[in-house]
Amino acid sequence: MRDLGGLDRQILYQLDVNSRQPDSLIAKKLKVNESEVSSRIKDLVDSGVIFAFSPIINVYKFGYCPYRISLTFKNLSTEKQEDVFEALNAMDDVGWLVSCKGRWDMSVVVWAKDTYEFQEFLSQFMQEYGKFVGKKKVAVVHRLYLYSRTCLLGDEEALKAEKREVVSEGKPIKLSNEDRSLIAALGINARADSQALSRVLKETPEAIDTRINSLLEKKVIHGFRIRPNYGLLGIKYHKVYLRLSEHSRAKRKKLMDYARKNPYIVYIDEAFGGGDVELEFQVNNEETFFKQLAELMDKFDDLIRDQEVVTFKREYKFKFNPPRPQF
Numbered sequence: 001m002r003d004l005g006g007l008d009r010q011i012l013y014q015l016d017v018n019s020r021q022p023d024s025l026i027a028k029k030l031k032v033n034e035s036e037v038s039s040r041i042k043d044l045v046d047s048g049v050i051f052a053f054s055p056i057i058n059v060y061k062f063g064y065c066p067y068r069i070s071l072t073f074k075n076l077s078t079e080k081q082e083d084v085f086e087a088l089n090a091m092d093d094v095g096w097l098v099s100c101k102g103r104w105d106m107s108v109v110v111w112a113k114d115t116y117e118f119q120e121f122l123s124q125f126m127q128e129y130g131k132f133v134g135k136k137k138v139a140v141v142h143r144l145y146l147y148s149r150t151c152l153l154g155d156e157e158a159l160k161a162e163k164r165e166v167v168s169e170g171k172p173i174k175l176s177n178e179d180r181s182l183i184a185a186l187g188i189n190a191r192a193d194s195q196a197l198s199r200v201l202k203e204t205p206e207a208i209d210t211r212i213n214s215l216l217e218k219k220v221i222h223g224f225r226i227r228p229n230y231g232l233l234g235i236k237y238h239k240v241y242l243r244l245s246e247h248s249r250a251k252r253k254k255l256m257d258y259a260r261k262n263p264y265i266v267y268i269d270e271a272f273g274g275g276d277v278e279l280e281f282q283v284n285n286e287e288t289f290f291k292q293l294a295e296l297m298d299k300f301d302d303l304i305r306d307q308e309v310v311t312f313k314r315e316y317k318f319k320f321n322p323p324r325p326q327f
Contacts, residue, residue: 002049002232007032011040012049012152012226017164019053019191019224049232053191054318055183056146056166056222059095062322063172064111066095066141067118068271069125070104070310072134081105084129089317093121097317102310107239109141111322139274144168150263151235151282152228158263165260166222173218178203182211183221187319190224227318236283237312240293241275245305252277255300264292275308 004012007030014026023041027034044050059066073081081099088094088108096109112118126133146166150158175183178201185192185200194205194212201208215221230237244252259265259279269278279296283289297304 002047004049004233006154006157007036008040008044009153009157011037012044012228013148013150013161015041015050015053015191016149016152016225016228017223019226022193047232049229051227051229053189053224054227055186055190055224056168057183057187057322058168058170058219058222059111059322060168060170061173061218061220062175063113064322065113066144067110067112067121068107068139068141068274069110069122069136070100070107070139071136072103072105073132074134076132080132084132085316087128088125094317095319095322097315098312099314099316100310101313103308104137104310107310107312137273139271141269141271141274142169143270145260145268146222147260147266148225149228149235149266149282151284152233155284155288161263163261163263164223168222170219173220175220179211179215179220182208183215186212186221186224230282230315234284236281236286236289237315238281238283238289239310239312240279240281240296241308241310242277242279243305243307244276244303246303247276248303251300251303255303258296258299262292262296264288 010030011026014021014029023037024034027037030037041050073084076084085097085099085106088097093110093112094108095111096107098107099105100107110118110121112121122138144167146168148161148164150161150163152158153161181201182197185197194208197203197208198205203211212221216223228235242255255277256268259268259277264281264283265279266282267278267280269280271278281289281292283292293307293309297307
């Protein structure tokens with residue numbers, strides 16, 4: 001675990017809000033020298049605190065839907081479990097992959113354009129590894145809410161920070177080859193400036209900027225953020241599956257409004273086959289998480305029937321970029 005000072009945390013948060021903003025803008029916001037910001041960003045990358053700079057892709061606009069498989073292992077050593085994780089990590093159809101503690105041992109998100117394509121993936125996986133699978137559950141995520149990681153600021157500052165919300169949903173749209181190439185390049189390094197992208201894509205920097213702005217306007221890309229090293233930062237990552245005792249729209253809205261404002265909730269999933277409401281927390285210590293969970297349960301004790309907590313131990317893959325276009 002790496003102990004970071006306040007300025008490093010402020011820079012991390014600014015990069016998580018928008019990783020494409022220039023060093024000069026971050027320096028202006030934080031009232032420090034640009035060279036100081038540039039030096040610290042380089043150190044955060046070189047030391048492994050930041051794994052990558054990534055675009056926030058709206059996979060639904062690509063004609064894909066996220067299918068989530070949660071499962072337990074049986075008769076499988078820790079070493080052999082790693083082989084399964086590595087095999088899934090290498091698959092283009094896999095966008096997100098984590099090891100878990102709690103009810104599940106693994107959670108994996110697969111990009112598929114329809115149930116047939118997903119079934120093909122699942123059948124192949126079970127044919128290869130089914131004898132090692134105990135329980136499994138499939139859910140289809142039809143709407144995803146994303147929020148900036150205020151825990152990067154530390155607990156005191158997190159409580160005061162303004163959250164940024166992105167809602168990922170929508171119908172597929174047609175994308176040009178140039179758009180696809182740009183998205184792929186941003187997927188490698190979302191912080192690459194327009195000059196660097198223009199050399200790779202053989203377009204002018206002005207054309208690159210116009211194309212990025214168009215993708216943002218169409219909500220194909222929601223924005224740009226970092227992929228942090230949770231282990232080095234000491235961030236604890238938990239998912240809470242809520243089952244509701246009733247389905248009043250008014251009461252559900254109150255719950256959603258509360259979750260949207262909670263400084264430690266970074267994702268809210270709406271899924272068929274999952275919990276009625278699914279909340280993902282990122283916190284700096286376990287005490288904070290259990291305090292937040294107790295407060296949630298107390299505030300909505302008349303609405304929440306029960307809850308289940310799963311801890312994400314290690315994130316093997318985070319690639320919110322579909323493997324291939326559908327148009």
